Amino acid sequence: MATSPSQWANPANQAAVTGSSGDRVYRVLRLPNLRDNLFNLLYTTVVRPNSLSMADQTVLVIPKITATGFASAFYVLNSDTSIHDGTSTCDSLLVYS
Incomplete structure (x- = not known):
């Protein structure tokens, strides 16, 4: 998983996630906070450099939770x-449900 936005588009930072319709692959970025505009971050580090379309992107934000609670990080x-x-x-x- 990427720990810097500049690494987010690297294929090495992709992971398969199992959902109700099977595995899907996502780029994974871990951030310590959500101060940055995630749409702008996605556009400047993934979409524009790879000539992709923002209309085709999906973004999920998940807090990192451990047995003791929120672990001061987010997975994007x-x-x-x-x-x-x-x-x-x-x-x-x-x-x-």
Whole structure:
């Protein structure tokens, strides 16, 4: 997983995540806070350098939680169909009741 936004687009920082419709691949970035505009960060570090479209991107933000609670970090996941097994939606990760 990337720990710097400049590393976010690197294929080495991708992970398969299992959802209700199987595995999907996401780029993973760990941030200590959410001070930056995540859409601008995504655009400048992933979309523009790779000639992608913002309209095809999905973004999920997940707090890092341990047994003792919030662990002062966030995971920012991004995917699109330019990634093998990528997706432009997060619906398969949501739980509906």
